[in-house]
Amino acid sequence: xxxxxxxxxxxxxxxxxxxxxxxxxxxxxxxxxxxxxxxxxxxxxxxxxxxxxxxxxxxxxxxxxxxxxxxxxxxxxxxxxxxxxxxxxxxxxxxxxxxxxxxxxxxxxxxxxxxxxxxxxxxxxxxxxxxxxxxxxxxxxxxxxxxxxxxxxxxxxxxxxxxxxxxxxxxxxxxxxxxxxxxxxxxxxxxxxxxxxxxxxxxxxxxxxxxxxxxxxxxxxxxxxxxxxxxxxxxxxxxxxxxxxxxx
Amino acid sequence: xxxxxxxxxxxxxxxxxxxxxxxxxxxxxxxxxxxxxxxxxxxxxxxxxxxxxxxxxxxxxxxxxxxxxxxxxxxxxxxxxxxxxxxxxxxxxxxxxxxxxxxxxxxxxxxxxxxxxxxxxxxxxxxxxxxxxxxxxxxxxxxxxxxxxxxxxxxxxx
Ligand SMILES: Cc1cc2nc3c(=O)[nH]c(=O)nc-3n(C[C@H](O)[C@H](O)[C@H](O)COP(=O)(O)O)c2cc1C
Numbered sequence: 001x002x003x004x005x006x007x008x009x010x011x012x013x014x015x016x017x018x019x020x021x022x023x024x025x026x027x028x029x030x031x032x033x034x035x036x037x038x039x040x041x042x043x044x045x046x047x048x049x050x051x052x053x054x055x056x057x058x059x060x061x062x063x064x065x066x067x068x069x070x071x072x073x074x075x076x077x078x079x080x081x082x083x084x085x086x087x088x089x090x091x092x093x094x095x096x097x098x099x100x101x102x103x104x105x106x107x108x109x110x111x112x113x114x115x116x117x118x119x120x121x122x123x124x125x126x127x128x129x130x131x132x133x134x135x136x137x138x139x140x141x142x143x144x145x146x147x148x149x150x151x152x153x154x155x156x157x158x159x160x161x162x163x164x165x166x167x168x169x170x171x172x173x174x175x176x177x178x179x180x181x182x183x184x185x186x187x188x189x190x191x192x193x194x195x196x197x198x199x200x201x202x203x204x205x206x207x208x209x210x211x212x213x214x215x216x217x218x219x220x221x222x223x224x225x226x227x228x229x230x231x232x233x234x235x236x237x238x239x240x241x242x243x244x245x246x247x248x
Numbered sequence: 249x250x251x252x253x254x255x256x257x258x259x260x261x262x263x264x265x266x267x268x269x270x271x272x273x274x275x276x277x278x279x280x281x282x283x284x285x286x287x288x289x290x291x292x293x294x295x296x297x298x299x300x301x302x303x304x305x306x307x308x309x310x311x312x313x314x315x316x317x318x319x320x321x322x323x324x325x326x327x328x329x330x331x332x333x334x335x336x337x338x339x340x341x342x343x344x345x346x347x348x349x350x351x352x353x354x355x356x357x358x359x360x361x362x363x364x365x366x367x368x369x370x371x372x373x374x375x376x377x378x379x380x381x382x383x384x385x386x387x388x389x390x391x392x393x394x395x396x397x398x399x400x401x402x403x404x405x406x
Pocket of ligand 1: 269
């Protein structure tokens with residue numbers, strides 16, 4: 001039997017090969033056939049989840065509720081010490097220094113990443129902006145979000161904090177951060193579906209110890225992670241509750 | 249079990265009020281006109297057991313309320329109750345969450361030092377295996393416009 005693994009479409013593009021290497025490692029370690037399928041966007045990934053095609057997923061926190069409550073997924077691990085945070089930034093020359101001063105009707109550039117967009121929209125709330133009172137500009141990447149601001153095609157950008165930090169200094173110098181979220185409890189997680197759950201503990205242990213050998217540590221490096229950290233059921237339930245309160 | 253507020257904890261000039269809390273409990277509170285702005289980018293989070301007693305708070309909760317984590321754990325949330333808040337708001341909150349639904353509203357909270365802060369709060373029941381095991385509240389930064397509307401509305405309610 002072949003199991004299907006997928007990675008939330010918001011992974012950083014330069015990590016793609018890392019995920020394939022990780023998949024190969026996991027197959028060897030668990031002695032199971034695992035096929036990695038990357039979907040082009042969140043809609044395609046959701047369709048696969050809905051039709052029960054996925055057994056293992058590195059999931060965006062936005063999808064965690066559906067995976068746990070509707071599809072019986074359970075958490076395995078997260079990347080230690082990292083959380084999903086968002087940044088609101090404007091052009092350096094923009095006179096505005098406070099979110100509260102942002103006027104209605106402004107152009108907001110963002111990507112499709114659902115959790116980052118949600119956190120970004122919450123950080124815009126103090127200015128009374130809602131999705132009805134702003135013009136959304138959909139971008140494929142965070143580089144394009146930055147470009148839209150620099151070319152004065154957008155007034156504000158919503159960034160994944162990590163992606164913002166990874167922009168070149170040249171670009172960052174032309175931008176100004178209005179707010180950076182400090183939520184710390186919202187994070188991507190590797191989650192396991194019903195068909196694989198008999199192996200949950202085994203896989204969890206393999207992952208938690210992955211940084212112990214030089215060779216597998218290299219694979220973690222290629223994903224940009226230092227090590228995996230266990231996520232227990234209650235931590236996941238708490239995150240889902242939190243996402244539920246933020247989604248409204 | 250909720251102690252009266254103490255003058256030595258208060259920063260600035262204060263007034264006194266006695267709150268009539270749930271279950272006939274009374275608490276003397278001391279309050280000032282000093283507002284602490286909501287910290288940008290943060291969420292203030294707390295969870296309770298099924299009786300509404302606090303079992304978990306995050307650092308932003310501690311920082312904004314001025315109480316230590318030890319002082320908060322095991323207490324009801326009315327430790328933050330401000331005399332300017334109408335009881336009707338909390339009746340609505342409890343009616344909603346006891347019914348298994350999500351409540352959202354604007355709340356003026358009282359700090360241990362007598363000051364206050366406004367939040368936009370969302371409260372949900374925590375359901376595990378079909379049972380309500382507690383409640384979680386997540387607060388975020390409100391817009392000034394909504395705060396001003398709430399001030400007006402709450403002054404007409406009791
Ligand atoms: C999860 C949760 C969070 C709450 N947060 C607050 C709060 O931040 N401030 C507050 O005054 N009341 C809060 N309440 C409501 C209090 O339980 C209480 O109803 C309110 O302070 C009024 O006191 P009373 O019900 O004793 O009259 C919260 C309730 C729950 C269940």
